Amino acid sequence: MTSSVVVKNVTKCYKMYNKNSDKILDIFLGNKGEEFYALRGVTFTAEKGDVIGIIGVNGSGKSTLSNIISGVIPPTEGTVKSKGSTSLIAIASGLKSELTGRENIELKCLMLGFSKKEIRKLEPEIIEFAEIGKFIDQPVKSYSSGMKSRLGFAISVTVNPDILVIDEALSVGDQAFADKCLDKMNSFKEQGKTIFFISHSIGQVKKFCDKALWLENGMVRDYGLIDDIVPKYQKFLKEYKQMTPEQKKAFQQDRLNKNDNVQQQELSPSKVLEVKQVESNDIPSRSQERKHKKKRKGNKKRRLFTVIFCLLVICIIGIVGYNSLSAESLNSVKSVFKHEGNSKAKNKAVTDVEDNGNNGKISTNRPVKEAKTEQNVEMAVVSKSQVNLRDKASLNSSIVGSATFGDAFIIKEKQSDPNEDGVNWFKVILPDNSNAWVSSSVVQDVNSTDHEMKAEPTLLSNLLEQRHLPSDLGAISDLFSSTFTKIKKDYSNQIVSQNNTGQLETLNLSSASLVGQTQADTLEQVNIMAINQNYASNSFTNSLGAPVLSDELDGIYVYFEKQLEIKVYVSTNGKMNKITFFKVKK
Amino acid sequence: MGSLVTVLKEQIKSFYLVRRLSFYEMKSENNNNYLGILWELISPLIQIAVYAFVFGFGIIGSGHGRKPVDHIDYFSWLIAGFCVWYFINQAIIQGSRSVFSRIRMVSKMSFPTSVIPTYVIFAKFYQHLMLLVIVVIMLQFSGHLLSIQFLQIPYYMFASILFLVALSLITSTLSTIIRDVHMLLQAVMRMLLYLSPILWLPDPKNTTITFIMKLNPIYYLVEGYRSALLGDPSWYMLEHLRYTIYFWVVVIILFIIGSKVHIKFRDRFIDFL
Numbered sequence: 097m098t099s100s101v102v103v104k105n106v107t108k109c110y111k112m113y114n115k116n117s118d119k120i121l122d123i124f125l126g127n128k129g130e131e132f133y134a135l136r137g138v139t140f141t142a143e144k145g146d147v148i149g150i151i152g153v154n155g156s157g158k159s160t161l162s163n164i165i166s167g168v169i170p171p172t173e174g175t176v177k178s179k180g181s182t183s184l185i186a187i188a189s190g191l192k193s194e195l196t197g198r199e200n201i202e203l204k205c206l207m208l209g210f211s212k213k214e215i216r217k218l219e220p221e222i223i224e225f226a227e228i229g230k231f232i233d234q235p236v237k238s239y240s241s242g243m244k245s246r247l248g249f250a251i252s253v254t255v256n257p258d259i260l261v262i263d264e265a266l267s268v269g270d271q272a273f274a275d276k277c278l279d280k281m282n283s284f285k286e287q288g289k290t291i292f293f294i295s296h297s298i299g300q301v302k303k304f305c306d307k308a309l310w311l312e313n314g315m316v317r318d319y320g321l322i323d324d325i326v327p328k329y330q331k332f333l334k335e336y337k338q339m340t341p342e343q344k345k346a347f348q349q350d351r352l353n354k355n356d357n358v359q360q361q362e363l364s365p366s367k368v369l370e371v372k373q374v375e376s377n378d379i380p381s382r383s384q385e386r387k388h389k390k391k392r393k394g395n396k397k398r399r400l401f402t403v404i405f406c407l408l409v410i411c412i413i414g415i416v417g418y419n420s421l422s423a424e425s426l427n428s429v430k431s432v433f434k435h436e437g438n439s440k441a442k443n444k445a446v447t448d449v450e451d452n453g454n455n456g457k458i459s460t461n462r463p464v465k466e467a468k469t470e471q472n473v474e475m476a477v478v479s480k481s482q483v484n485l486r487d488k489a490s491l492n493s494s495i496v497g498s499a500t501f502g503d504a505f506i507i508k509e510k511q512s513d514p515n516e517d518g519v520n521w522f523k524v525i526l527p528d529n530s531n532a533w534v535s536s537s538v539v540q541d542v543n544s545t546d547h548e549m550k551a552e553p554t555l556l557s558n559l560l561e562q563r564h565l566p567s568d569l570g571a572i573s574d575l576f577s578s579t580f581t582k583i584k585k586d587y588s589n590q591i592v593s594q595n596n597t598g599q600l601e602t603l604n605l606s607s608a609s610l611v612g613q614t615q616a617d618t619l620e621q622v623n624i625m626a627i628n629q630n631y632a633s634n635s636f637t638n639s640l641g642a643p644v645l646s647d648e649l650d651g652i653y654v655y656f657e658k659q660l661e662i663k664v665y666v667s668t669n670g671k672m673n674k675i676t677f678f679k680v681k682k
Numbered sequence: 683m684g685s686l687v688t689v690l691k692e693q694i695k696s697f698y699l700v701r702r703l704s705f706y707e708m709k710s711e712n713n714n715n716y717l718g719i720l721w722e723l724i725s726p727l728i729q730i731a732v733y734a735f736v737f738g739f740g741i742i743g744s745g746h747g748r749k750p751v752d753h754i755d756y757f758s759w760l761i762a763g764f765c766v767w768y769f770i771n772q773a774i775i776q777g778s779r780s781v782f783s784r785i786r787m788v789s790k791m792s793f794p795t796s797v798i799p800t801y802v803i804f805a806k807f808y809q810h811l812m813l814l815v816i817v818v819i820m821l822q823f824s825g826h827l828l829s830i831q832f833l834q835i836p837y838y839m840f841a842s843i844l845f846l847v848a849l850s851l852i853t854s855t856l857s858t859i860i861r862d863v864h865m866l867l868q869a870v871m872r873m874l875l876y877l878s879p880i881l882w883l884p885d886p887k888n889t890t891i892t893f894i895m896k897l898n899p900i901y902y903l904v905e906g907y908r909s910a911l912l913g914d915p916s917w918y919m920l921e922h923l924r925y926t927i928y929f930w931v932v933v934i935i936l937f938i939i940g941s942k943v944h945i946k947f948r949d950r951f952i953d954f955l
């Protein structure tokens with residue numbers, strides 16, 4: 097057996113830049129940008145006739161490796177030696193959309209170095225294999241994605257390469273075409289060609305390949321016979337699936353760190369099949385040293401930069417502050433002049449104001465403003481029956497929880513979705529003080545001061561009074577700021593029964609209940625039940641004014657007052673059922 | 683010097699490929715229009731008509747037609763120069779964007795990247811040939827019959843292709859790395875139309891202006907085409923031997939720089955996308 101592809105210590109490093117200017121600086125100076133290693137020290141040998149499945153989770157470097165093997169991109173370090181011509185089949189097959197299928201065949205074969213005569217011979221073969229019928233004389237831009245990939249595959253296969261790299265290209269075609277391709281590749285296998293097969297379908301890999309190369313975070317995790325590797329990989333996948341996103345991240349980070357210290361420690365010789373280990377300790381260590389040096393240099397530079405930046409910021413603040421102060425005094429002086437001509441009495445008043453302005457204006461203004469913002473809280477009230485809370489401001493992020501109709505959260509931050517027009521995301525505070533994102537399309541943005549009730553309805557205070565609760569809504573609001581133990585003590589003579597479910601403790605009073613959280617020792621919710629049926633819901637809800645949110649079908653009306661969320665539940669017969677009070681957490 | 687030899691070798695070795703690929707290049711560019719390849723003629727002819735009207739009749743002639751330039755009527759003088767200018771202009775702009783717009787497709791193939799600008803320039807060269815035929819026919823009607831000097835034309839074609847390939851090696855590399863270079867180049871080309879002797883000729887008595895304008899190698903090509911097409915009894919390239927030497931020195935320097943930067947960056951082109 098002779099080796100057909102020898103991959104020696106291949107490393108591919110991409111640079112990530114924060115700014116465009118960094119990119120240019122990197123070209124000329126060469127030390128900007130964050131390095132990202134797509135591949136690190138990958139070493140293996142493929143024998144002639146091997147069919148090697150490259151497996152690994154997303155981002156493990158499969159496509160990068162396939163591009164390097166087929167020579168599309170050069171490796172940053174290391175070498176790839178391949179005997180014979182290489183052909184890469186990928187979904188984006190590099191056809192020219194303006195030209196017809198036939199012209200594309202000619203063009204591509206030409207670029208691959210075939211003569212006119214050979215192309216004329218190959219053309220009917222390719223057309224037959226691609227099975228796209230009359231479309232062969234239509235521009236490629238009118239093709240469906242399946243047709244494109246079929247044509248691309250047909251060209252790559254018919255030109256008879258010595259080494260074939262298939263990058264998930266089979267996943268586009270239908271089953272019939274996939275089977276045809278597999279047949280073709282089986283015949284390649286018989287001809288003793290080397291094939292690299294990249295797929296997420298373990299079934300296909302198992303059926304088709306004899307060897308597997310398992311990549312993980314850009315390193316070879318394992319390489320050997322398919323029957324040895326695939327069970328291990330499947331076991332790993334199972335564990336990986338169960339990980340939370342944080343764990344996955346930590347796992348990747350962990351692997352990266354390991355990478356820095358030991359290269360390839362995973363590849364123990366007993367597991368490796370015909371892999372020629374290459375002494376690769378020399379080069380990486382040297383490059384690492386260089387990197388450290390660079391880092392030190394970078395730190396110094398960065399520190400200097402920070403100092404300069406801070407000085408600049410101070411200067412700017414100083415200038416702006418000075419300007420605004422002088423502008424203010426200028427304004428007051430102006431106003432003095434304006435009023436001077438009017439009357440002496442007025443003049444006096446103005447000078448008073450001016451005095452006030454110079455001394456107290458700045459200091460008094462701020463607290464007032466702050467107090468205002470404290471009162472005016474922006475809330476997101478869920479307006480759909482079941483809503484997902486996500487960990488990032490995007491539809492692709494993972495779900496961290498859910499909320500139901502009427503749940504209110506304080507908005508901490510707003511952000512618009514970069515992918516979807518018109519969709520905003522709100523960062524909200526959950527009851528357990530963690531943060532989550534929720535889409536603006538499922539919640540209503542409520543400004544608490546906008547919805548204060550004009551006057552406290554007597555009906556509501558009557559109801560509260562009947563239950564020996566504070567009749568004033570302000571007092572109810574205050575309840576939420578005191579501790580639950582204190583409330584328990586205050587109402588001890590009224591408690592009929594109490595029950596615990598997990599961290600929640602419910603105190604049942606006569607036709608009312610107080611729900612508290614035992615661990616945080618806070619009041620969660622106040623419910624009043626068994627409302628006198630005489631109160632028709634219409635009259636009641638009318639007296640409260642227009643609800644902020646309402647669900648007519650389920651009979652839920654949501655109000656806000658003094659940062660209390662008041663939910664009125666109405667049963668199907670039009671009678672009132674239950675009223676709950678809830679204070680939105682900050 | 684090593685890189686120059688490598689690039690030259692690649693150019694010569696893939697000459698067949700260049701010819702074939704440029705053909706597909708031209709085809710794919712014009713597949714969308716009903717008139718197809720005819721547009722490669724129509725658009726320069728429209729430009730010639732407008733320039734001839736504006737500069738030969740309107741602005742400078744103030745409605746009475748312009749005085750002849752070098753004893754040649756303005757229209758003939760204009761089209762003789764413009765046909766090569768149109769080629770140079772298109773080739774420089776397309777050549778500059780040739781690498782970054784095609785590298786994704788081409789990198790999977792087994793042929794040298796240094797050929798990419800060349801075949802794009804060749805695609806423009808076919809168009810130039812067609813335009814040249816039209817211009818020569820037009821000149822026959824305006825009294826500038828073909829003469830023995832016409833034999834210079836192949837020499838000037840060769841000179842302009844070499845100049846364009848050398849220049850495009852530099853510009854295509856630079857604009858792949860920094861896309862802004864391409865934008866800058868477009869702006870410069872728009873300006874160069876007025877700074878080359880396409881629409882006007884500096885007074886030969888004003889030696890400084892003539893000298894500065896002659897530093898631009900395009901000056902040499904345009905004037906060379908003119909002398910060959912308009913039947914100037916002397917041989918321009920021999921008459922101005924020193925200028926001929928200057929032109930070739932510039933081309934060789936451009937070629938050396940071009941092949942150096944190209945070889946230096948070509949492995950990383952795909953990373954710059």
